[in-house]
Amino acid sequence: MDGSTFPIARSTLPEAAAERLRTLIIEGELAPGAKLNERELSERLGVSRTPLREAFRMLAADGLLVQLPNRGAQVVALSREDVRGAFEVMGALEGLAGELAVKRVTDADVADLRALQVQMEAAHATHDLPAYYRINRLIHDRLNTLAGNAVLEQTYRTLNARLHALRFRSNLNPAKWDQAVSEHRSMIEALAARDGAALRDLLVGHLRAKQQAVLDSMDNRDDKNLLGGRQP
Amino acid sequence: MDGSTFPIARSTLPEAAAERLRTLIIEGELAPGAKLNERELSERLGVSRTPLREAFRMLAADGLLVQLPNRGAQVVALSREDVRGAFEVMGALEGLAGELAVKRVTDADVADLRALQVQMEAAHATHDLPAYYRINRLIHDRLNTLAGNAVLEQTYRTLNARLHALRFRSNLNPAKWDQAVSEHRSMIEALAARDGAALRDLLVGHLRAKQQAVLDSMDNRDDKNLLGGRQP
């Protein structure tokens, strides 16, 4: 027999529960700061407490929950500082992804990305925000995959999930949106030109703009107290 | 009452078990690729299987274990590619740490680091490898703390633990050692001069050299099959 394997996706209850909880957190169904009662949640998910507690450990490692000994788990409430820090790290990771991607990207990859860019600009032109975010994410994920570094990709995804739990999608002013789309165009050109340094700088700058937008929106949200439980 | 808290360190069994296992893995007591039998381990650690399984989930999230459904957990066996990737990410993280540290470092911090540098050079002069590694780690940790970014620090520590499980300490040739010590001197000077870009480049280069040394040592170890279970 050759070495190839075809493992079927068999998920255990802890994994399934973690996945479900992850979605509930990111969708905002479970709000930041919310206390998670084990018995109640296990009944709602239809599993016993044992696998649920394993799910908690996984999500805590991802930074989506915090666990206090003898006091249970609660959805993380990111402080302004946490968000700033997470975006700084994301910037470094995406910058690295850009540098690495340049070394491995093929013309076919560039063509794919250009196609995505066209779709993104279409979404921009029609003010289709959900489509824009979806394509935006596709492009960034693609770039990370192109980097060919599994550790990077995993770290990136984990951090991204944590930030998505903020649900900062709501507000994006027109000027910033125009700017972001234009930056994306430049990024793809830098990639096509195999200019790693330029791509890195663009990505870091892009992330910094996003960071600023998110921090501004945190200041202006009426539920900001839910997001900033830790600082005064 | 003011808002300050003084929580005493109360650890739960899963955390304690994870900590113990982490040590066993990093010390090499549990070798890469080793299968972990739940019943046996729980007896050796003196806990039941339930908290042990939670510990497994934590370590798996840290990348120290891999868990296969219905087939238990085993100590991760890092492939050459994994090591390359992890060092690339470490480089990006340390580079960021350097840039951020420059913005916050005080003269007192610089003085502390210079003192550590002196100790490091003493260890180098007397060929005290363990002391060298200890001080080396102190310096890098200090730099990361100086960056003032909790997300960065946590990501850095996790990744570092994974690499430490390789136990690559064994071989370091004299030329590389001299080079590393000299690079450290430059790093502290760049920090003292608040030159973030220079510090970043030094750190990235430093990591790249370390990466190369580790990859070389992996090629030359007779137990390399234990480290590279995944690739041919």
Place this chain on the structure above:
DNA sequence: CTCTTGCATTTTGTATACAATATGCCAGAG
């Protein structure tokens, strides 16, 4: 002799029972 197939054993997965800790309320002192 080799390969398959079925069974016994081992090991992991999940639920539940019991223990330890935390929480909230009420009574009583000041």
Place this chain on the structure above:
DNA sequence: CTCTGGCATATTGTATACAAAATGCAAGAG
């Protein structure tokens, strides 16, 4: 009226029992 202390309740922590799956071995077919 406020604060403290102690008890009842709720919740989390851990061990154990049972279920499901994988593993290893041996017997039989080819």
